Amino acid sequence: MIYAIASGKGGTGKTTVTASLAALWDRPVAAVDLDVEEPNLHLFLRPQITAEEPALMEVPVLDPARCTLCGECSAFCQFKALSVMGKTLLLFPEMCHGCGGCIALCPEKALAPGARELGHIISGHFRAGRAEDAAFLMGRLRVGEAMSPPLMRQVKARLARDAGGSGALPGALPDVLIDVLIDAPPGVSCPAVNAVMDADVIVLVTEPTPFGLHDFRLAVEAFRPLGKVMGAVVNRAGIGDRAVQDYCREQGIPVWAEIPFSRAVAEAYSRGEVAASAVPEMRDAILALMARMRAAAAASTPGEARHA
């Protein structure tokens, strides 16, 4: 089962919840940080890192001696990553999405595959519930790189390979054989959708504030068309009103956990500790959340009911 922990806005406690779930998970699990622009799950899980590899994307490289400036490549490229300017073909690799079309169609074979570094894929392991060795995986986008989805797809392809899937479809997670907890990027733009689109279950973390409700609505509207099982976690419950819970009731979204505001949790966070390991009340809330997530996943997949 793949669980994506997401939020409409940053700062709701998404990573606190993800790290707590990962630390208490009592089945084979992989914790995956897909918030590649600002990964921080490792700060709490403190995994032992065993590998760090560059993630590359294919971009065209020009042989000016062969180019006739026919312009076929620039006409083809939907992303304006090549352009004939006077007597020069200009390439903008940072705008290239790596489709390879221009390389295939150039009649003069003036374009060849090159590479641009997107960032790094970092893997290792950490101790989860019942002291089991659990897998850790994260992407870290190169500073200055604008496009995170290509790196996220490579992290997911790596996960599919390592977790027992075929990995045949970059960007998809077919047949993963262990549970996966994805820490998704906040918001509702392309990276956030990319992070949750392969999940079986989306856990939406929010807070009971006007901003929290506003961005929670956006997340519900963005993710609902994906047709996933979805539930909410109201973090810092008690600091605001109950408008989030009312909205969830209207929308038929179950509230799987209400985590009370706690200074102890904030202090644990500031020390880089897993909140569920440091604060007993948080541990109880996360265990209850875990049970509800699993029950919802099992209910949506009859064959999984025996694991719930």
Ligand code: SF4
């Ligand atoms: S298609 Fe080939 S020959 Fe034509 S402009 Fe592009 S690189 Fe040059």
Ligand code: SF4
């Ligand atoms: S590989 Fe695709 S996206 Fe990149 S420059 Fe060529 S046509 Fe454009």
